[in-house]
Amino acid sequence: METTSSTTASSSDFIREIVSDDLKAGRVQEVVTRFPPEPNGYLHIGHAKSIFINFEIAREYGGKTNLRFDDTNPLKEDSEYVNAIQEDVAWLGFKWDGLYFASDYFEEMYQRAIRLIKKGKAYVDDLSADQLRETRGTLTESGQNSPYRDRSVEENLALFERMRKGEFRDGERVLRAKIDMASPNLNMRDPVLYRISHAVHHNTGDKWCIYPMYAFAHPLEDAIEGVTHSLCTLEFKDQRPLYDWVIQECEMENVPHQYEFGRLNLSNTVMSKRYLKRLVDEKLVDGWDDPRMPTISGLRRRGFTPEAIRSFVSELGITIAGGEVDYKLLEHHVRLDLNVRAPRAMAVIKPIKVVITNYPEDLTEMMEMEINPEQPELGTKKVQFSREIYIDRDDFMEVPPPKYHRLYPGNEVRLKNAYFVTCTDFVKDDEGNVVEVHCTYDPETRSGSGFTARKVKGTIHWVDAKSAIQAEFRLYEPLLAGDFDEELPLEQTINPDSIKIEHGYIGADLKDAKPQEKYQFVRHGYFNVDPKDSTPEKKVFNLIVSLKSSFKIDNPAGK
RNA sequence: UGCCGAAUGGUGUAAUGGUAGCACGACUGACUCUGACUCAGUUAGUCUAGGUUCGAGUCCUAGUUCGGCAGCCA
Numbered sequence: 001m002e003t004t005s006s007t008t009a010s011s012s013d014f015i016r017e018i019v020s021d022d023l024k025a026g027r028v029q030e031v032v033t034r035f036p037p038e039p040n041g042y043l044h045i046g047h048a049k050s051i052f053i054n055f056e057i058a059r060e061y062g063g064k065t066n067l068r069f070d071d072t073n074p075l076k077e078d079s080e081y082v083n084a085i086q087e088d089v090a091w092l093g094f095k096w097d098g099l100y101f102a103s104d105y106f107e108e109m110y111q112r113a114i115r116l117i118k119k120g121k122a123y124v125d126d127l128s129a130d131q132l133r134e135t136r137g138t139l140t141e142s143g144q145n146s147p148y149r150d151r152s153v154e155e156n157l158a159l160f161e162r163m164r165k166g167e168f169r170d171g172e173r174v175l176r177a178k179i180d181m182a183s184p185n186l187n188m189r190d191p192v193l194y195r196i197s198h199a200v201h202h203n204t205g206d207k208w209c210i211y212p213m214y215a216f217a218h219p220l221e222d223a224i225e226g227v228t229h230s231l232c233t234l235e236f237k238d239q240r241p242l243y244d245w246v247i248q249e250c251e252m253e254n255v256p257h258q259y260e261f262g263r264l265n266l267s268n269t270v271m272s273k274r275y276l277k278r279l280v281d282e283k284l285v286d287g288w289d290d291p292r293m294p295t296i297s298g299l300r301r302r303g304f305t306p307e308a309i310r311s312f313v314s315e316l317g318i319t320i321a322g323g324e325v326d327y328k329l330l331e332h333h334v335r336l337d338l339n340v341r342a343p344r345a346m347a348v349i350k351p352i353k354v355v356i357t358n359y360p361e362d363l364t365e366m367m368e369m370e371i372n373p374e375q376p377e378l379g380t381k382k383v384q385f386s387r388e389i390y391i392d393r394d395d396f397m398e399v400p401p402p403k404y405h406r407l408y409p410g411n412e413v414r415l416k417n418a419y420f421v422t423c424t425d426f427v428k429d430d431e432g433n434v435v436e437v438h439c440t441y442d443p444e445t446r447s448g449s450g451f452t453a454r455k456v457k458g459t460i461h462w463v464d465a466k467s468a469i470q471a472e473f474r475l476y477e478p479l480l481a482g483d484f485d486e487e488l489p490l491e492q493t494i495n496p497d498s499i500k501i502e503h504g505y506i507g508a509d510l511k512d513a514k515p516q517e518k519y520q521f522v523r524h525g526y527f528n529v530d531p532k533d534s535t536p537e538k539k540v541f542n543l544i545v546s547l548k549s550s551f552k553i554d555n556p557a558g559k
Numbered sequence: 560u561g562c563c564g565a566a567u568g569g570u571g572u573a574a575u576g577g578u579a580g581c582a583c584g585a586c587u588g589a590c591u592c593u594g595a596c597u598c599a600g601u602u603a604g605u606c607u608a609g610g611u612u613c614g615a616g617u618c619c620u621a622g623u624u625c626g627g628c629a630g631c632c633a
Contacts, residue, residue, distance in 0.1 A: 040633080213630090238628050317571075333583095335596090340596095416592055525595095548595065548596095
């Protein structure tokens with residue numbers, strides 16, 4: 001959305017200032033950014049912020065953005081994820097200039113590593129992973145040099161080549177940078193550059209058995225692609241000196257610079273890929289795109305729009321201070337978008353039958369309903385009305401609380417787009433549940449007739465019983481049960497009420513509703529036709545977000 | 560407690576030495592054939608202590624609190 005973007009562009013932040021200065025000073029001719037996901041899981045709402053920042057900033061300054069898969073760890077990666085990630089980025093509305101894989105640069109990276117060895121800046125280490133950890137030192141003590149640190153260049157070269165040829169088992173040797181074991185920055189204590197892993201890579205197959213580590217690979221990837229501003233999240237801050245070291249010592253032609261911003265934390269939401277993957281693997285959710293998941297695919301299936309997600313992350317701004325954004329802000333942006341776009345419809349989620357006793361038994365009428373009051377030019381549609389209808393259980397009470405404007409014995413309400421009805425009676429079953437409500441209607445009050453002699457406090461929605469279509473409604477609450485505790489057994493971390501399924505009715509006007517179509521069910525909320533489970537015969541609607549309500553039934557006027 | 564970083568209403572974010580503003584939330588009220596939307600209003604903030612300055616959220620010093628870093632993960 002152009003308007004959204006240009007509005008946001010006016011507000012500056014430290015990254016836009018840097019980019020703008022670099023351009024002005026001629027340090028870069030064209031800004032090039034990248035979004036570098038590892039294909040080891042699905043993208044989530046947190047990634048949306050990163051995607052937005054990288055693509056949007058480049059766009060604002062007339063630059064380019066690459067989508068690059070940071071696939072340097074074959075053990076965790078899979079082409080299922082590379083496909084899903086592309087779909088999600090595209091769905092969010094971003095077009096990448098280049099589509100790259102870190103694995104395409106393996107040979108170049110290998111050559112750069114050799115250059116490092118020849119300069120005496122890297123060495124092959126025989127220490128085991130445990131020994132390496134033990135000699136790294138701690139936060140307060142410096143580490144010790146490896147006994148293999150001073151091998152000759154020739155020996156290192158030979159050993160590194162043998163690593164590549166597969167002469168060693170996993171973990172037997174690593175290539176390390178020779179920097180400073182006493183550095184207060186742990187990342188500079190001779191970090192591992194290459195490890196041995198006899199694993200099949202989704203892209204390179206079994207061509208390689210040594211794989212570069214992130215700290216070595218990432219700066220090289222950026223430099224190779226001509227990235228100018230490498231924007232990442234704060235947890236990489238401590239890697240920056242190493243990033244610059246790699247660029248310099250590998251003598252890269254292009255010199256990219258890394259800048260870090262605070263990642264998105266959403267209240268009541270866990271975004272760790274590890275946790276999300278466990279939920280998927282242990283089948284506690286219906287896949288990565290379960291509508292309760294904070295994944296892009298989950299949000300899509302739930303019914304969120306890319307526009308809403310973009311305007312949400314855009315409003316967040318780019319800062320270094322980290323905080324936690326209220327989920328309500330995301331909901332606000334969804335409502336804002338859907339209010340304008342979603343056609344209105346009437347649906348009854350928890351039905352109770354209403355008989356209009358003085359309405360002719362053989363009569364049906366077609367009532368007019370506005371498609372969307374925010375877009376009057378869309379006009380109206382016809383909805384059927386007759387003697388028996390369904391209304392929602394919440395709209396009738398035998399004993400109304402204060403300020404209750406809906407149906408109760410003796411009260412008159414408006415049936416939206418139809419008539420005024422007055423409750424005359426109701427029927428209970430053996431257990432005391434109200435199963436049927438009786439009303440009378442006033443023919444003079446027909447919607448659109450201009451009747452003004454009487455006013456009524458409440459308007460309720462309904463669905464004609466004769467023509468109603470059964471439908472399933474999936475009502476969602478936060479996935480997480482209370483405060484997240486990683487120690488807890490997985491099942492206990494999720495809210496048992498995170499999904500509630502209700503069987504109710506939609507009107508015949510929705511009989512052709514298609515997957516991913518979004519509707520506002522009047523007085524309920526916004527719903528999406530589920531793309532997986534909805535069928536032409538049995539429609540399934542996902543609650544995207546409910547409408548706001550200033551009526552609190554639990555907290556009546558007295559306070 | 561070694562290094563790095565951050566602290567502005569309940570939440571997010573602006574103010575680049577000169578009137579602390581915006582958005583969300585919450586609460587009032589108006590409007591309403593959606594208790595929605597919209598509109599009007601209320602609420603509430605510069606972590607602490609010193610210092611520099613005519614003037615400090617902003618600069619300096621010290622402290623406090625919070626976050627990140629000890630994968631052959633990214």
